[in-house]
Amino acid sequence: MTTEILAPPTPTPTGRRGRGRARTNTLTRQSGLGLGLALTWFSLLVLIPLALIVIQAADGGWATFRDTLTDDQTFDALRLTVEQSLLVTVVNVVMGTLIAWVLVRDRFWGKRLLEVIIDIPFALPTIVAGLVLLSLYGPRSPIGIDVSNTERAVFLALLFVTLPFVVRTVQPVLLELDPEVEQAAASLGASQLTTVRRIILPALAPAITAGAALSFARGISEYGSLVLLSGNLPHTSEVASVRILTYIENGNEAAAASVAVLLLLVALAAILALQLVNRWVARRG
Amino acid sequence: MGIEIAGITKKFGDFVALEDIDLSIPSGQLTALLGPSGGGKSTLLRIIAGLESSDSGSVVIEGNDATRLPAQKRNVGFVFQHYAAFKHLSVRRNIAFGLEIRKRPKNEIKAKVDELLELVHLTQWADRLPSQLSGGQRQRMALARALAIEPTVLLLDEPFGALDAKVRKELRDWLRRLHDEVHVTTVFVTHDQEEALEVADSLVVINEGRIEQVGTPDDLYDKPASDFVLSFLGPVTTLGDKLIRPHDIDISRYEQAATAVGTITRWTRVGFEIRLEVTPEDVLHPEPVQVVVTRAEATALDLHEGDRVWLRPQVGADQVAGH
Secondary structure (H helix, E strand, C coil): CHHHHHCCCCCCCCHHHHHHHHHHHCCCHHHHHHHHHHHHHHHHHHHHHHHHHHHHHHHCHHHHHHHHHHCHHHHHHHHHHHHHHHHHHHHHHHHHHHHHHHHHHCCCCCHHHHHHHHCHHHHCCHHHHHHHHHHHHCCCCCCCCCCCCCHHHHHHHHHHHHHHHHHHHHHHHHHHCCHHHHHHHHHCCCCHHHHHHHHHHHHHHHHHHHHHHHHHHHHHHCCHHHHHHHCCCCCCCCCHHHHHHHHHHCCCHHHHHHHHHHHHHHHHHHHHHHHHHHHHHHHHC | CCEEEEEEEEEECCEEEEEEEEEEECCCCEEEEECCCCCCHHHHHHHHHCCCCCCEEEEEECCEECCCCCHHHCCEEEECCCCCCCCCCCHHHHHHHHHHHCCCCHHHHHHHHHHHHHHCCCHHHCCCCHHHCCHHHHHHHHHHHHHHCCCCEEEEECCCCCCCHHHHHHHHHHHHHHHHHHCCEEEEEECCHHHHHHHCCEEEEEECCEEEEEECHHHHHHCCCCHHHHHHHCCCEEECCEEECHHHEEEECCCCCCCEEEEEEEEEEECCEEEEEEEECCCCCCCCEEEEEEHHHHHHHCCCCCCEEEEEECCCCCCEECC
């Protein structure tokens, strides 16, 4: 920006538009081709299906949309999904950061093994995860904990599948963080708590936010891992994704699309909110 | 007063980084810890700052025993080779950090930071982020940040090591002038003998975990205590069986009482000086002797490659028994 101020005035009064034109001209043939290909791919896989969902939801008209969402069972399912996802995200932010910290900063026996195990929830087919959870926390639990058919089943399943997200986004940033920065803070008189709060957390904030967004998005969309343990009882343990499936099985595609659109909006709102938190933390330092 | 170090030993596993170091660093001076990489000088500096703990021994800073104090309580300003800037904070907030956590009043912090920005010539960069500054500017910011807490001692660990030669030279002069203004007891670590000789009031040469010699730049240059100090502080060559500086050799085309007689086998001109390599005829010491003369001397003595020359130490030159 400074260069713009210091630069001699451009001869043409339409300097701004001229710059804009110059910017579009910076696309070479290769990068133009790359951009085109990327956009086509993105449109085919994401934009067109999303648009279709919105159109489908609109197909039934405003009335269907409203009736679906004010339906008691659907509303409860949506509320349960969002509530449990939020809760799980909060836990992940704390625990994920802690696990990442331990993995990067501490040396202990079995660290390599833990590194591999962390990714298992990523790699495991979700229905297998569901089966594992059912046999451990279901009615025939060998450890005597039975959470089946309750909302805690949803919480547990989400916790299991979203564990790696924050760990894996924070870990590389933490690796990059120069320990000398913390030593500098210490020599300036900062206690360990102050250093964490004012130096380390602001540096990690973008990574934590990204991990939290992924974890929340996965939470509201989860199906396979919780469907066995939760029992899908209306008003108690039924989540939005199960509700969508039920609507489709009953041939009510417009209602299914309505729930889908709402989930889409919730996801967008969550990502936006986390971006704002991120900026606030960075500014506060 | 100043910094009193007694019996400091530090081992990393089997490696002895420092062995029974006793050292007294005077108040208000600029002291350089000089030595090759891995010799233990940075470890000693970090032990003074409390960033590293010693296995045994004590550190007393301005009369206060700091051996058991954590880094936070030592009131020591520390400057790192790679700046250790707080990347998410502006230059101003970086400098203010130490004062902010001491909960000083806002207007006092602002006044102090403004003064420091002026001192390190960064006033117009105050609202930039560290990533928007050059290396030299970042290091000046780090220095201001360390000075903000009005430290009892200022410690700098290879402060100019990551900078290019020209900026390094500028910052070196600037540090000298700054120290003349601020007068805080300053210790800096360097492996660059020229930097140490030019900037420091006194030098401590450290090698392989031991102190080789302590003294003023003149002392060390003129009266090196060991061949290590002699060879570390400047170029040396072997004449006869003694180590000597190449510019301390008297060279002549005419027969004279000499330590060695030989032929000029190489002639390199570097700016105003001429570097000669003389291969002696002595079978006991056949390795080439390096001799440095100025261009004017070379012309006056009428020296050319291939000439037969007589070499001897100049009167009053330092010599140390070689290997």
